[in-house]
Amino acid sequence: MGIQGLTKLLGDAAPGCMKEQKFENYFGRKIAVDASMHIYAFLVVVGRQGDQMLTSETGEVTSHLQGMFFRTVRMLEAGMKPVFVFEGKAPELKREELAKRSNRREDANTELEAAKEAGNAEDVEKYSKRTVRVTREHNEECKRLLRLMGVPVLEAPSEAEAQCAQLCKDGLVYGISTEDMDSLTFGTPKLIRHLMAPSSQKPLAMEFDHELVLKELELTEDQFIDLCILCGCDYTAKISGIGAVRALSLIKKHGSIEGVLAALDSKKYQIPEPFPYQEARRLFKEPDVVKGDQIPQLKWTSPDTEGLIDFLVKEKTFAEDRIRKAVERINAAKGKASQGRLESFFGPAKVVSSTMGKRKEVPVAAKGKKGSSGAAPKKGKLGGMGKKK
DNA sequence: ACTCTGAGTCGAGACGGA
DNA sequence: TGACTCAGAGT
């Protein structure tokens, strides 16, 4: 669920923390990705006709592999270095939320049966999407696929978004690509939305900068976490009648959830019972993650062509020439990527180095005030090099 | 006037040939 | 499952 209303709040109250970015600007950059979210989306949408999905000869679903394979190829081709982070065990506080989702799936299942019975194709489509669940097998198959592609895979002890944020804090990735705003609550220095939207479509990638979020909202990090909890997060119920706007002004006025609760008119606003906001705060502030030198080294290697053929073609009945062509694209991109890094090394100082340690990667272009947008700044261009081969 | 809610809707991938 | 809209009610 993320943080309710946070995107809109930031757009209104902290527009300077968001910056549009072109797809090409991620050339050469390391990007952390929550794998489970992607797998889920692929299962919902890839190759779906009614309640049918893509399957191998033996009837096993392959939608997640189709989606994951070609998306990863796209990322590599764009010169990105993705690291996929897999979800671990959910924290206790999230169990209730997860149970709700599970119940909703149950309901969708019965609706689905009814729709099939009635022969209502539209409803079959609708409800079958809601029954989608990412299984251990989906996850394992995607890990196997990614390893064959030469892309690093990381197992999070708990929340994937928290682990992604930690990678970014440790300087191991430039940013994290997600649609889930609670990564910001976990403190990722940089969050990238709509990274995968094709350039033909309108929405450019949008970067959120954590430091600027705090600066523009004039909050400390602790206060920002409290704000997110009040807005509504996965870990606690929210106070009915308090949305993002009121939450912000309350936190500003009273400094913390404790202060807000002490000052709230309990006749107007009902505090949920229980309201484990302290535990939620702890989960955001000190989530269960692997950090620092405990993190295994992230390595991007050449794809294992024959391994991919064995897996995707022999086991999962993918078309061999499609796979081979895609692998070639990856290899071509690898060549360009190393050349690109070299050029950026000698090139104009504008170009960002993605090595760890340094922060403050992007020169925050002109403090854009109100809405604006008016085309991305587009500074030093990279990737314009020609020839090669 | 502003804010929040709840019900409704929609669309969510990527490729490649026409 | 979110994001966006629109109604309506509360502050």
Place this chain on the structure above:
DNA sequence: TCCGTCC
């Protein structure tokens, strides 16, 4: 760019 297909 649209639209059928990927498995």
